[in-house]
Amino acid sequence: xxxxxxxxxxxxxxxxxxxxxxxxxxxxxxxxxxxxxxxxxxxxxxxxxxxxxxxxxxxxxxxxxxxxxxxxxxxxxxxxxxxxxxxxxxxxxxxxxxxxxxxxxxxxxxxxxxxxxxxxxx
Numbered sequence: 001x002x003x004x005x006x007x008x009x010x011x012x013x014x015x016x017x018x019x020x021x022x023x024x025x026x027x028x029x030x031x032x033x034x035x036x037x038x039x040x041x042x043x044x045x046x047x048x049x050x051x052x053x054x055x056x057x058x059x060x061x062x063x064x065x066x067x068x069x070x071x072x073x074x075x076x077x078x079x080x081x082x083x084x085x086x087x088x089x090x091x092x093x094x095x096x097x098x099x100x101x102x103x104x105x106x107x108x109x110x111x112x113x114x115x116x117x118x119x120x121x122x
Contacts, residue, residue, distance in 0.1 A: 019049035036067040044077050052084040072101030076111060083114065088121040 011017040026042035040062055047055015059078055068074045079094030095115040102108055 017048070019045055023049055036062065036065045036071075039065075040068060040071070040074055040077065047077075047081050052081040055081045056085070070101055072098050072107070075101060076107075079111075079114065079118075083118055086121070088118050091118045092122060 022045045023042060026038060026045055029038045030042060040059070043055060043058035043062065046058040056078065059074065059081070062068050062074055075094050075098035079091050079098055082091035082094055085091075092115060095111055095118060099108060099111050099115065102111070
């Protein structure tokens with residue numbers, strides 16, 4: 001069964017999210033309002049559309065942008081892609097970095113949980 005979601009509507013589930021459309025929308029945003037955060041969000045969408053290695057590849061140029069150099073979501077995205085690739089040592093390092101870059105307790109709890117999950121594989 002194929003589920004089609006009209007633009008502007010929420011996908012009924014994660015599995016049917018139209019990541020290709022989301023990447024296309026980020027492409028438009030980058031043309032109209034280029035920003036490092038939009039580029040990061042696009043890279044995450046690419047990874048969710050094309051797989052974790054594609055996401056990592058899309059993230060590669062972003063750490064050189066001063067606006068993202070200490071942006072915890074960049075480290076968290078990198079950590080998630082590395083975890084999904086089962087690159088446990090690099091994922092652990094990226095989760096540790098993300099933890100140092102956030103003061104939000106809910107985010108810290110989530111990241112610490114993922115770090116513990118990854119650490120079981122080291």
